[in-house]
Amino acid sequence: MREAVQKLLSRAQRPLLLAHQQPDGDALGATLGLMHLLAEQGKAPLVYSAGPIPEEYEFLPGLNQLLTEVPSAGDIDLAVVLDCHEAMRTGRASGDFLQNFEPVAIVDHHQGQAELGQAAWVDPSYAATCEMLAVLAGEMGWSLTAEAATCLFVGLQTDTGSFRYANTTPLSFQVAARLEEAGAEVWPISQEVYATRPQRLKLLGRIMDSLWTSPDGALAVSQVRLKDLAALQAGPQDLEQAVEMIRLIPGVEAAALLREVSTGGVKVSLRSRGQVDVARVAMSLGGGGHKNAAGVTLEGSLKKVRKQIQELLSQSLEAL
Numbered sequence: 069m070r071e072a073v074q075k076l077l078s079r080a081q082r083p084l085l086l087a088h089q090q091p092d093g094d095a096l097g098a099t100l101g102l103m104h105l106l107a108e109q110g111k112a113p114l115v116y117s118a119g120p121i122p123e124e125y126e127f128l129p130g131l132n133q134l135l136t137e138v139p140s141a142g143d144i145d146l147a148v149v150l151d152c153h154e155a156m157r158t159g160r161a162s163g164d165f166l167q168n169f170e171p172v173a174i175v176d177h178h179q180g181q182a183e184l185g186q187a188a189w190v191d192p193s194y195a196a197t198c199e200m201l202a203v204l205a206g207e208m209g210w211s212l213t214a215e216a217a218t219c220l221f222v223g224l225q226t227d228t229g230s231f232r233y234a235n236t237t238p239l240s241f242q243v244a245a246r247l248e249e250a251g252a253e254v255w256p257i258s259q260e261v262y263a264t265r266p267q268r269l270k271l272l273g274r275i276m277d278s279l280w281t282s283p284d285g286a287l288a289v290s291q292v293r294l295k296d297l298a299a300l301q302a303g304p305q306d307l308e309q310a311v312e313m314i315r316l317i318p319g320v321e322a323a324a325l326l327r328e329v330s331t332g333g334v335k336v337s338l339r340s341r342g343q344v345d346v347a348r349v350a351m352s353l354g355g356g357g358h359k360n361a362a363g364v365t366l367e368g369s370l371k372k373v374r375k376q377i378q379e380l381l382s383q384s385l386e387a388l
C-alpha cells in the first residue's frame with residue numbers, strides 16, 4: 069500500500085497533486101504541503117483545486133500556484149489524489165481526467181476502499197492526510213521546509229479540531245512537534261485559521277434559532293436556507309464550525325446540519341460523539357465519511373430530508 073505509493077512518488081518528475089472539491093484545511097494543506105516536499109526533491113509538481121478556497125487558507129504558502137483548470141495530461145507522469153479516494157470527489161473536470169489517466173496514487177484517511185488508482189494508501193487510523201504525508205516524508209528522508217511544515221500543520225490542526233477530537237493520537241502530537249521544529253509557527257497560523265469572521269457568527273445565530281433537539285437532548289438538528297446565506301453574503305465555507313458547535317452542546321450524541329444547495333437538494337453534515345456511527349448513516353444514503361463525522365447530499369426539500377435524517381439518527385441512537 070504505502071510502499072507502492074512511495075515507489076510512484078519517487079519515480080515521478082511531474083506529478084499532478086489534487087484533493088477533494090470544497091477543500092478544507094487538510095485538503096489544501098496536503099496538496100500544497102506535498103508540492104513543497106516534492107519541489108524540494110527537485111521535482112516539478114503541479115497543483116490543482118476545484119475550489120472554492122475558504123478565505124482562512126489564503127495565507128498558505130504556495131496557494132498562488134494552485135491551478136483552477138485541470139491541465140492537459142502533457143508531461144504529467146503521476147496523479148496524486150489526496151484526502152479523498154474517489155475521482156469525482158475532486159470535481160467533475162478532474163474526475164474525468166483521473167478516469168482516463170495512469171498511474172494514480174492515493175493518500176487518504178477516510179473510511180472505505182479505493183477503487184481508483186494503481187497505488188492506494190488509505191488508512192482511517194490517521195487523523196489527517198497531512199499527518200500521513202509527514203510520516204511519509206520522514207520515511208522517504210525528505211527534508212521539511214518551513215513552507216511544507218506550515219501547510220501540513222494546518223491540515224493536522226484543522227482535522228483534529230486543534231487537537232481536541234477523538235482522532236488525535238500520540239502520533240498527532242509527535243508530528244505536530246516535528247512540524248513546529250521545521251518552521252510551522254503556531255500562533256501566526258492560528259490567527260489566520262481561526263480569525264473571527266462576523267458574518268459567520270451571524271449565520272451561526274440563524275442556525276441556533278432553527279435548532280431542534282430531541283426530548284432527551286441526544287439528537288440535535290438544524291438547517292440553513294439559501295436565503296440565509298444570501299442575506300449574510302455567506303457561503304458553505306462559513307459553515308465549517310457550525311455543525312461542531314451543535315455537536316458540542318452538552319448531552320448531544322448526534323448532530324446534523326442541513327443546507328440547501330443552489331443546484332437543488334440538501335447537503336447534510338453529520339457529527340456524533342462516542343458510539344453513534346454517522347458514517348454508516350451517510351453510507352446507507354450514498355455518502356461517506358468517518359465514524360464521528362460524515363456527510364451526504366440528498367434530493368428533495370429541506371423538510372423531507374430533515375424528517376428522513378431525524379428518523380435515521382433516532383434509530384442509530386436507539387440501537388446503542
Ligand SMILES: [Mn+2]
Pocket residue numbers: 094095151177195196197227
Ligand atoms: Mn482530512
